[in-house]
Amino acid sequence: MKRKMILVWAFVVTAGVWVGAAGEAFAAGGVEYGIAARYPNDEGIGKDRDVLIFEDYELGHVDDLRRKGWRWNNKWGRGVYSLSEDPTLAFGGKKCLVKKMPRGREGAIMPRDLDSPEEGAVYHRVYLKFPKDAPSTRVMGITGVRDGWETWRAIGSAGWKPDGANYYCVTLTFHNRGGGIRPSWYPYHVDQKAQWGSNWDVNADIPTDRWFCMEIMTKLTTPGKVPGAEDTWRDGELRMWIDGKEVYTRTDVRYRTDPIVKTTMIFDQCYTSQKFKTDGVCYADNRVVARKYVGPMVTAKRPPTHPSLTGQPVKLPPRQKPESTGFGIANRYLNDRGIEKDPDVIFFEDFEVGELMELERRGWSPRWGPGLWANGTREKKGWKYYEIDDAAGAAFAGEKCLKKRLPKGGKGARMIRDLPAGEEVLYQRAYLKVPRKMPPNADHAVRIMGVTGVKDGTPTWQPYGARTPRSDGTGPFWLDLILVNFERRGKILSRKLVLQSQKTDTLYEVPGAEGKLPIDKWFCVEMKVKLNTPGEKDGELRLWVDGKEVLTVMQASFRSTRAVKIRSVQDEARGDTHHPFPDDYDFLVDNIVVARKYIGPAKGE
Numbered sequence: 001m002k003r004k005m006i007l008v009w010a011f012v013v014t015a016g017v018w019v020g021a022a023g024e025a026f027a028a029g030g031v032e033y034g035i036a037a038r039y040p041n042d043e044g045i046g047k048d049r050d051v052l053i054f055e056d057y058e059l060g061h062v063d064d065l066r067r068k069g070w071r072w073n074n075k076w077g078r079g080v081y082s083l084s085e086d087p088t089l090a091f092g093g094k095k096c097l098v099k100k101m102p103r104g105r106e107g108a109i110m111p112r113d114l115d116s117p118e119e120g121a122v123y124h125r126v127y128l129k130f131p132k133d134a135p136s137t138r139v140m141g142i143t144g145v146r147d148g149w150e151t152w153r154a155i156g157s158a159g160w161k162p163d164g165a166n167y168y169c170v171t172l173t174f175h176n177r178g179g180g181i182r183p184s185w186y187p188y189h190v191d192q193k194a195q196w197g198s199n200w201d202v203n204a205d206i207p208t209d210r211w212f213c214m215e216i217m218t219k220l221t222t223p224g225k226v227p228g229a230e231d232t233w234r235d236g237e238l239r240m241w242i243d244g245k246e247v248y249t250r251t252d253v254r255y256r257t258d259p260i261v262k263t264t265m266i267f268d269q270c271y272t273s274q275k276f277k278t279d280g281v282c283y284a285d286n287r288v289v290a291r292k293y294v295g296p297m298v299t300a301k302r303p304p305t306h307p308s309l310t311g312q313p314v315k316l317p318p319r320q321k322p323e324s325t326g327f328g329i330a331n332r333y334l335n336d337r338g339i340e341k342d343p344d345v346i347f348f349e350d351f352e353v354g355e356l357m358e359l360e361r362r363g364w365s366p367r368w369g370p371g372l373w374a375n376g377t378r379e380k381k382g383w384k385y386y387e388i389d390d391a392a393g394a395a396f397a398g399e400k401c402l403k404k405r406l407p408k409g410g411k412g413a414r415m416i417r418d419l420p421a422g423e424e425v426l427y428q429r430a431y432l433k434v435p436r437k438m439p440p441n442a443d444h445a446v447r448i449m450g451v452t453g454v455k456d457g458t459p460t461w462q463p464y465g466a467r468t469p470r471s472d473g474t475g476p477f478w479l480d481l482i483l484v485n486f487e488r489r490g491k492i493l494s495r496k497l498v499l500q501s502q503k504t505d506t507l508y509e510v511p512g513a514e515g516k517l518p519i520d521k522w523f524c525v526e527m528k529v530k531l532n533t534p535g536e537k538d539g540e541l542r543l544w545v546d547g548k549e550v551l552t553v554m555q556a557s558f559r560s561t562r563a564v565k566i567r568s569v570q571d572e573a574r575g576d577t578h579h580p581f582p583d584d585y586d587f588l589v590d591n592i593v594v595a596r597k598y599i600g601p602a603k604g605e
Helices: 062-068 357-361
Strands: 007-016 051-055 080-083 097-101 109-116 123-130 137-146 169-175 180-190 211-219 238-244 245-253 261-271 280-290 345-349 362-369 386-389 402-404 411-424 423-434 444-455 479-487 489-499 507-508 523-530 539-545 550-555 564-575 585-593
Touching: 051 345, 097 261, 109 123, 109 137, 123 137, 123 261, 137 211, 169 211, 169 261, 169 539, 180 238, 245 550, 261 280, 345 411, 357 362, 402 564, 411 423, 411 444, 423 444, 423 550, 423 564, 444 523, 444 585, 479 523, 489 539, 489 550, 564 585
Parallel strands: 007 489
Antiparallel strands: 007 479, 007 507, 051 280, 080 097, 097 280, 109 261, 123 211, 123 280, 137 169, 137 261, 169 180, 211 238, 238 245, 345 585, 362 411, 386 402, 402 585, 411 564, 423 523, 423 585, 444 479, 444 564, 479 489, 489 507, 523 539, 539 550
16 A cells, blocks of 8 residues: 655648747646545555556566566666665655666666557656756656557657657656756657657756656547648647646647557656766656546545546637638739739739849848848848749749749748738738759758748847747747658659748648649649737648648647737748758749738639
């Protein structure tokens, strides 16, 4: 008995937004009680119908855990895991799990399969004791694989990006930064930026040198497409509680797109990929894995308060659904002629100019420098990689269009146009012509267009450079639409669009555009940005290709104050990484429209 508790084509949209866009929030109120509230001192909790695993470590030897389904590598795990012999070390009872961090080694992982795959939420609660001088380490996690796969593949797939139909993995890490212990997430999910998992900070402190209750939860994404849209669901959940108080809530994760992926395993970790620099030790006890919230241990029975047990509704951000757009502004203007006079149009750019400098008089300014943040107009630089193309038949409409070059050995350019006033909702539409010859891999992904916002009185160029700090919701945000191309031996394997964040690790792949973007043909791309109500996650991101909605995001957070508004748009022809382009590549753009309502494709003759 435990004693009393001591305590392909794809668009990527780059979204440089407030860290709240990553889903972090704090629950109002105090401690939430769950399954454990029915079982004082956790006695009998393992028999609850919603409990999948209960481990109190009251065993003769650590190897006895293997007979209960726990596994770890004998070579890597040698000397890492043991059971305490001193009863005073345990949270309750006489024993707990001792996790040693050996200097110069990487540590170990101890996974355990669930008896059967789970479709819904899985809660993983454990009591931990973490000394204030312990080194940084990965602590615990939840993971899942597709039907028919061995469950270990999810924790043995570092560097393998999930595709929605293979696996997902979420790991909790503790960081010792010399003034306290902070948690963070290391998740592998469909919308991560690259082959390695994301890094999501948690704005909370880990108690040290005492036992505390840590609980994490994953709830799988609804599989398939949003009804009426080309996009898939983004409603997976990731949550964290410390001593019964919710400190992290994210409800827009894409763990999967296919129902064959299910939650199949939980794991304990005492591991680092960089090897421990100092010796350390921490402790774990009273581990519970369940389908409903577990909550802190109690010493006297009390009613659960968590909605997963009470049945009370949980307030969630809006669910995805396509926008009812109608035909759009452009349907009223033949080949966009006269569209600039529409009351909802902010500006129209057809590139029917004699020279590039006329674009400056229309409000465009080129940017140059290592981060493309310096004002090229003031510095008399920045137009090097642009030209007006007046060749017969080159333009989408009229006689001219803009040619932008990705230069061999360089990183390209961008041009920015400020809006007359700050906007709460903005639609940006452009016609693009992408060449068959493209940069061959993700190291040379190409930014195409974007939208940015800043606080009242802040220069609009601030969000554009590598020097821009991560915003706390009172500063700049930015969104970049990126084209990623994968080729092998001259064959196009995938071209995709992505909406991505460089600063906050928010990336949205656009599955509805996968393999469908025209090559060497004009096509219409339109982006919508709707700012969130401060304090709420009700912002929107939408993307249309040739009038078909291919990205539907309704839980975005760009700001924490109404002083932040959309202030500028950008046309881009620049790399998304620091790798210079291996060759020259030319893109064409025409008929840019920026408006307050849906624009839609141009109406032909």
